[in-house]
Amino acid sequence: MSSITALPTPVTAPAPIPLRQILPWAAFGAVLAxxxxxxxxxxxxxxxxxxxxTVxxxxxxGRHLLGFPCH
Structure with a gap:
């Protein structure tokens, strides 16, 4: 009977995202917040x-949930 051996697969690390690509989205998120x-x-x-x-x-x-007084 023959045995099947699995070959090890190389593990690749995810590529880091450059700060130049993250910065506009982080600024947009901060302004929105x-x-x-x-x-x-x-x-x-x-x-x-x-x-x-109206507002x-x-x-x-949400105002009460976050602890802001309103009345």
Missing amino acids: VVLLYFVGAEQGVTALISGE HEFVHD
Whole structure:
């Protein structure tokens, strides 16, 4: 009876992603996070960019979940 031996396969490490390719996406993510944080945390009262209660009511539960006081 013959035996079959498996040949070892070389393990290749993933190629690193250059910082030049990551930086625009990281900056976009940071700007998006700051805008979302503003709308959830500060879009009411004196600092409101949009008049009315629409934005406040839309993010009301998220505001409480993140610990921002609103009323």
